Amino acid sequence: MQDSILDELWQNWIFRISLSSNELFHSNFLQTALGDFTCEIEGDKSSVTSWKRVCDFARWADLDPAWVDRIKNKFKNHQVFLRREWQNLDLAVVVHVTGNKKKPKEIVLFGVELKIKSYPTREQLQRYIKVLESHNGNEFSEPKLVLLSLLAPLDTFSTLANLKIMNFEQLANGMRELIPSSGTLAAAIKEYVRCCESLHRLSLFWVQQLSPEISLDEIVSKHPSYRRMHPIWSKLCAAYLCELVKKEIRDFPVPDNIQLEPVPGFSNGKWNADFLWSKRTTNVATDAGTPTPKDIIVKVGVQIEGDTLRFMLNALNITHRGTSARRIVEQVLLEQALSNGLYQRLHTLYMLHHAESAAVVDRNVSDFWDTHSEVLMLEGGKPILSVPKDRKGFRLTGYDNSSNFGHADYRLKLKPGANLSQISKIIAKALMGDFNENGHQAFQRILNDTSIFTSGG
Numbered sequence: 001m002q003d004s005i006l007d008e009l010w011q012n013w014i015f016r017i018s019l020s021s022n023e024l025f026h027s028n029f030l031q032t033a034l035g036d037f038t039c040e041i042e043g044d045k046s047s048v049t050s051w052k053r054v055c056d057f058a059r060w061a062d063l064d065p066a067w068v069d070r071i072k073n074k075f076k077n078h079q080v081f082l083r084r085e086w087q088n089l090d091l092a093v094v095v096h097v098t099g100n101k102k103k104p105k106e107i108v109l110f111g112v113e114l115k116i117k118s119y120p121t122r123e124q125l126q127r128y129i130k131v132l133e134s135h136n137g138n139e140f141s142e143p144k145l146v147l148l149s150l151l152a153p154l155d156t157f158s159t160l161a162n163l164k165i166m167n168f169e170q171l172a173n174g175m176r177e178l179i180p181s182s183g184t185l186a187a188a189i190k191e192y193v194r195c196c197e198s199l200h201r202l203s204l205f206w207v208q209q210l211s212p213e214i215s216l217d218e219i220v221s222k223h224p225s226y227r228r229m230h231p232i233w234s235k236l237c238a239a240y241l242c243e244l245v246k247k248e249i250r251d252f253p254v255p256d257n258i259q260l261e262p263v264p265g266f267s268n269g270k271w272n273a274d275f276l277w278s279k280r281t282t283n284v285a286t287d288a289g290t291p292t293p294k295d296i297i298v299k300v301g302v303q304i305e306g307d308t309l310r311f312m313l314n315a316l317n318i319t320h321r322g323t324s325a326r327r328i329v330e331q332v333l334l335e336q337a338l339s340n341g342l343y344q345r346l347h348t349l350y351m352l353h354h355a356e357s358a359a360v361v362d363r364n365v366s367d368f369w370d371t372h373s374e375v376l377m378l379e380g381g382k383p384i385l386s387v388p389k390d391r392k393g394f395r396l397t398g399y400d401n402s403s404n405f406g407h408a409d410y411r412l413k414l415k416p417g418a419n420l421s422q423i424s425k426i427i428a429k430a431l432m433g434d435f436n437e438n439g440h441q442a443f444q445r446i447l448n449d450t451s452i453f454t455s456g457g
Contacts, residue, residue: 001205002202002205002206002222002224003225005198005201005202005205006202006224006225006226006229008194008198009195009198009199009202009226009229010226012191012194012195012198013191014029014188014191014192014194014195015195015198015199018116018195019228022116022117023090023114023115023116023117023118024090026090026114026116026148027084027085027090027091027112027114028084029188029192030082030091030112031047031082031084031091032047032185033175033178033182033185033189033192034047034049034053034057034082034178035047035048035049035053035082036048036049036050045083045084045085045086046081046082046083046084047081047082048079048080048081048082049080049081049082049093050080051072051076051080054072054080054093054109055068055072056174056177057093057174058110059174060166060170060171060173060174061146061148061164061166061170062164062166062170063110063144063146063164067142067144071109071140074140075095075097075107075109078095078096078097079095079096080093080094080095080109081093081094081095081096086108086111087128087131087135088128089111089112089113089128089131089145090112090113090114091111091112091114092108092110092111092112093108093109093110093111093112094106094107094108094109095107095109097139105139106135107136107139107140108132108135108136108140108143109140109143109144110132110143110144110145110146111128111132111143111144111145111146112145112146112148113125113128113145113146113147113148114148114149115147115148115149115150115151116150116232117150117231117232117235117266118235119151119153119235119236119238119239119264120147120149120151120153120157121263122155122157122160123261125145125147125157125160125163126160128145129145129160129162129163132144132145132162133162142162143162144162144163144164145160145162145163145164146163146164146165146166147163147164147165147166148166148167148168148171149165149166149167150168150199150200150203150232151203151206151232151235151236151239152167152203152204152207153165154239154240154243155243167200167203168196168197168199168200168203169196169197169200171196172193172194172196172197172200175189175192175193175196176189176193179193206232206233206236207236209222210236210237210240211420212244212419212420212421212424213419213420213421214237214419214420215416215417215418215419215420216307216414216415216416216417216418216419216423217416217417219234219237219271230266230269231266234266234270234271235264235265235266235271237271237420238264238265238266238271238272238273238304239264239273240420241264241273241304241420241423241424241427242262242263242264242273242275244420244421244424245262245275245424245427245428245431246262247424248424248425248427248428249428249431249432252431252432255444257279257448258277258278258279258443258444258447259277259278259279260275260276260277260278260301260431261274261275261276261277261278261299262274262275263276267305268305268306270305270306271304271305271306272303272304272305272306273303273304274299274301274302274303275301275302275303275427275431276299276300276301276302276303276312277299277300277301277431277443277447278297278298278299278300278447279298279447279448294317295316295317296315296316296317296318296450296453296454297315297316297317298313298314298315298316298446298447298450298453299313299314299315300312300313300314300342300443300446300447301430301431301443302427302430302431303409304414304423304427307413307414307416308386308411308412308413308414309376309411309412309413309414309423309426309427310397310409310410310411310412311343311346311409311410311411311412311430311435312407312408312409312410313329313332313333313336313342313407313408313409313446314329314405314406314407314408315328315329315332315405315406315450315453316404316405317404317405318404318405318406318453318454319403319404324400324403324406325400325402325403325404325405325406326394326398326399326400326406326407326408327394327406328406328453329398329406329407329408329453330394330395330396330398330406330408332446332452332453333396333408333409334347334350334395334396335452336442336445336446336452337350340437340438340441340442340445340446341436341437341438341442342436342437342442342443342445342446343410343435343436343442344435344436344437344442345368345434345435345436346385346410346412346435347410348365349365349382349383349385349410350385350395350396350410352365352382353385353387365381365382366381366382369381369382369383372426374415374418374422375414375415375418375422375423375426376412376413376414376415376418376426377412377413377414377415383412383413384412384413385410385411385412386411386412386413396408396409396410397409397410397411
């Protein structure tokens with residue numbers, strides 16, 4: 001079934017064009033199809049539309065009809081526009097209520113956030129809803145956000161009252177209504193409708209393939225035959241793992257000043273997901289010694305990429321006497337194992353790795369890792385620890401993302417047959433502190449005291 005849907009998409013010229021820009025293509029196409037592109041006052045990112053088209057789209061998105069009537073009655077005497085890339089939202093429906101033509105006062109009625117190759121997160125949606133509400137102030141206090149997502153969100157976002165989730169089947173059904181009255185655009189809209197229908201069927205098929213029992217091998221084997229579709233399937237799998245981990249730790253007592261950030265993604269041709277504890281703090285030192293505010297952002301936790309599991313630490317906005325950010329983070333991570341028990345279990349592996357080949361693995365070490373033998377690749381009673389490929393004196397795997405962002409980790413290899421349920425459980429145990437000598441306290445200590453990153457490690 002997957003191959004037949006992919007064949008449909010590949011034979012659709014609209015789909016092929018969309019691959020160059022994904023969300024931007026769809027927002028451009030929707031603005032063109034829904035807007036009056038013959039209007040002389042159309043701008044680069046703003047297009048005049050009609051109240052009929054606005055109400056039609058609201059109906060397609062299943063927005064409350066009573067709410068739609070209220071906005072129409074309140075603003076019907078004002079011209080309505082479609083804006084692209086408004087405050088980072090893909091589309092926004094706005095009216096101009098006061099001011100002059102050069103700088104009118106805009107009221108946003110609803111925004112549309114498109115997700116094609118990325119996965120919607122609660123934090124991002126909350127931020128957009130807040131932006132909409134704060135922009136309008138008291139003039140219109142009930143703007144809505146429509147999430148148009150290819151990947152069916154595994155989180156229902158039920159607590160986000162002003163959010164409405166829309167799928168590509170709804171969009172296809174709505175856009176079909178425009179074909180008879182769209183003139184020269186009719187053929188393109190017809191092809192776009194077919195594209196949306198195929199995308200929706202593919203999304204449904206992929207969601208049905210997911211379960212806690214799906215293994216790493218199966219995730220790879222189900223990669224679509226068209227390489228440019230890999231990120232969509234991979235991010236869906238990563239998002240599913242994020243939901244499993246959140247369920248595993250939902251009863252864990254997280255301190256008020258610490259937050260967990262589960263982020264699904266795709267990089268280096270592989271699926272990945274970050275599960276990171278974080279807290280923002282302020283440091284006033286700069287290289288020149290001038291006391292200006294500067295945030296140091298520290299994150300510690302677990303990252304999965306492909307078949308590797310990384311027990312990691314990273315920090316942003318750190319520099320010290322020309323030492324690379326990666327070097328600083330690596331030194332801090334190694335020292336924290338000794339001083340605060342951070343990832344002490346992994347540090348023991350590190351010490352064994354650098355010991356003589358004849359070194360005997362302590363029975364306690366072997367017993368601990370045996371409990372994870374179904375998930376991790378073991379050799380001689382202990383997991384295989386990756387070593388840096390770019391030696392240059394580095395002792396741990398890691399990287400620099402910039403001159404002041406460093407990452408270091410203890411990197412283990414997952415078994416190909418390990419399933420998402422097993423992986424979610426080992427990640428949850430790590431996040432709750434099972435791999436630390438001092439439990440979750442070891443995470444809290446490094447997040448609450450960032451001075452170690454500015455004192456040369």
